[in-house]
Amino acid sequence: MSDKIPIGISACLLGENVRFDGGHKRLAFAVNELAPWVHFEPVCPEMAIGLPTPRPALRLVKLDEGQVALRFSNHHEGDLTLAMQQFSTRRVASLDHLCGYIVCAKSPSCGMERVRVYDPEGSNNRKSGTGIFTAELKRQLPWLPVEEDGRLYDPAIRENFVERIYTLNELNILRQSGLTRGGLIGFHSRYKLLLLAHSQPQYRELGRFVADIESWDSLDAFFIEYRQRLMDLLAHQATRRNHTNVLMHVQGYFRRQLNSRQRQELSGLIDRYRQGTQPLLAPITLLKHYMAEYPDAYLAQQRYFEPYPETLRLRLGN
Structure with a gap:
């Protein structure tokens, strides 16, 4: 059994090409400095619900009822909210052994704070949201240290x-x-x-x-x-x-x-x-x-x- 500390991380931050544009957001601090001491458990919620890479970008949309939905930003038909919420609920339930989590900033699935939330027409947005996966992570595991890549600089x-x-x-x-x-x-x-x-x-x-x-x-x-x-x-x-x-x-x-x-x-x-x-x-x-x-x-x-x-x-x- 590994004596390294178990840490969850958005897969793109480890350099995996899972982002909507087929690229990654490799976080040097994680890969070069933390890696000798921790065991990373990477997750890409968007790939996990069956989306390909590359793919149309996603966005959070505020509905009239005040709820937030996950949809394609190019107005492609389809609401991914239920699939993402169900995956997040199930996956997070298996993560209570973790000692921390590093998430990808600004992501509608993984962003920790100030994620853009659009109105239904897409003409206005506010940096007021949290990615659906990370929101579930903080709901189920409120004691868990969670940070996003940008803040770790x-x-x-x-x-x-x-x-x-x-x-x-x-x-x-x-x-x-x-x-x-x-x-x-x-x-x-x-x-x-x-x-x-x-x-x-x-x-x-x-x-x-x-x-x-x-x-x-x-x-x-x-x-x-x-x-x-x-x-x-x-x-x-x-x-x-x-x-x-x-x-x-x-x-x-x-x-x-x-x-x-x-x-x-x-x-x-x-x-x-x-x-x-x-x-x-x-x-x-x-x-x-x-x-x-x-x-x-x-x-x-x-x-x-x-x-x-x-x-x-x-x-x-x-």
């Missing part, structure tokens, strides 16, 4: 997505190995500093939720609720201010071991990160050096210091 969004898929993968492995209250509490403890970097209010709220674990009769029900709350929290991008607070908090663990020069150097590096003149990797690297020199059991288990493989180099620009 943004370094902060890219890091946030990778961080979430690694977190969900570890949580899924914990469930597969057999849920225990101790296991879930231990998991949450390992992620405390990382969660603190994303949202202090939600961090405190989730902490209170975990502290109440004994009141839940069903551990599986607790897991489902915890998973949703955890992934909702991580969907908030970590901020420079929150990272700075976490770094200063960690600095406090070494106040007795470091001399005045070392404390000043570390404080200065954290402040330069706060000001934006140093990447996050700089103070973290120094803190990891002190963690090796002055071991602390709590800090050693924190995912904050390595939430994903270092070779992905995602913290260089943050």
Whole structure:
């Protein structure tokens, strides 16, 4: 069995020639950087419902009743809405093992946001829709990290997505190995500093939720609720201010071991990160050096210091 993280992806983003024009939208980040770490499960909903390639382009059309239909953009007869919805419902039901999904932007089947929705005459459109397959994906699996190719060019969004898929993968492995209250509490403890970097209010709220674990009769029900709350929290991008607070908090663990020069150097590096003149990797690297020199059991288990493989180099620009 592969130990790579299972990730769904629009097939065209892997370079498969499945688009309406017979081409693809190969996403270099996925193919070149993520591929060594994940197992991609490609889907092209339009090919899956029997459409050929090349084919007439599709579009979302808003009907008088307020519903959205999937039709050919060249006014060719045929309504593909039911076929696409039935396929999406069936296919997504088999995807709850995934830890993330990368979809093709602007697609009427796969677009995540701002997909053009046309009026019945095709004379006007608004960027207000979601592709039918992706809408079903988000409906059935609301905890799943979903991003589209265009947004992943943004370094902060890219890091946030990778961080979430690694977190969900570890949580899924914990469930597969057999849920225990101790296991879930231990998991949450390992992620405390990382969660603190994303949202202090939600961090405190989730902490209170975990502290109440004994009141839940069903551990599986607790897991489902915890998973949703955890992934909702991580969907908030970590901020420079929150990272700075976490770094200063960690600095406090070494106040007795470091001399005045070392404390000043570390404080200065954290402040330069706060000001934006140093990447996050700089103070973290120094803190990891002190963690090796002055071991602390709590800090050693924190995912904050390595939430994903270092070779992905995602913290260089943050």
